[in-house]
Amino acid sequence: MAEAKIQLFDSDLQELAQLYKALAHPARLQILKFLASKNACFSGDITEEVPLGRTTVNQHLGELKKAGLINATPNGTKTNYCLKPEIVTKLKELSLKFFDDLRSEEYINC
């Protein structure tokens, strides 16, 4: 059936899982790194960087936008994309908190 049981979970976990989902494809990771390396808003030079068709890249950009990680502003024929630094910061904070939760004082292996 695959009914969405996601709303049954803690909202913190939902949010974090949603963010990780956005990061769960190498194309999207590459896009994020590229945007950061340009240190500026840049358009579909992304398409040249990523080994995928324009349509697919656009789709990945849509995912990143949906997750709130990037901004898109049309500028003439082109479109400027950029990281949303506040969300990147949030992602980092949530991740660190989560990873700390995972670090026990003493690990008992099995």
Next chain:
Amino acid sequence: MAEAKIQLFDSDLQELAQLYKALAHPARLQILKFLASKNACFSGDITEEVPLGRTTVNQHLGELKKAGLINATPNGTKTNYCLKPEIVTKLKELSLKFFDDLRSEEYINC
């Protein structure tokens, strides 16, 4: 078609994306937290914690095992699960490195 174009990407990005994929569901995040909180290897009390059927939980455990995040050792009728601390550490390191890549000195918004 959805041909797997994943091998075209940088292997670092592939690896990290694979790890994030394992974290991209609240059930799996909850399982990881639970295992860490028990600070020990524990069996299917997990099923009681997570609002999903045994079969589905088992499937999620399989994903986590496939990603190398947990270990499973059968013990009588029960099965012991535990975090693999070295992979958790690796995940944290890779994440921090990635997040640092994303942090530019000056953000130019768009």
Next chain:
DNA sequence: CATATTGTTCGTAATATTGCGAACAAATGT
């Protein structure tokens, strides 16, 4: 030995993701 208990495997259905070509709209260039 009968029978729970516990966990896995298998099959199945619904939905989501991935990837692209075709068609389209808007702005740019000649």
Next chain:
DNA sequence: ACATTTGTTCGCAATATTACGAACAATATG
């Protein structure tokens, strides 16, 4: 005005994910 560039939207196909019930094997309990 006409072609080109650029990005989006739509539709489609392949595959993956999510979720579970049924059936099963192995250990544990009466």
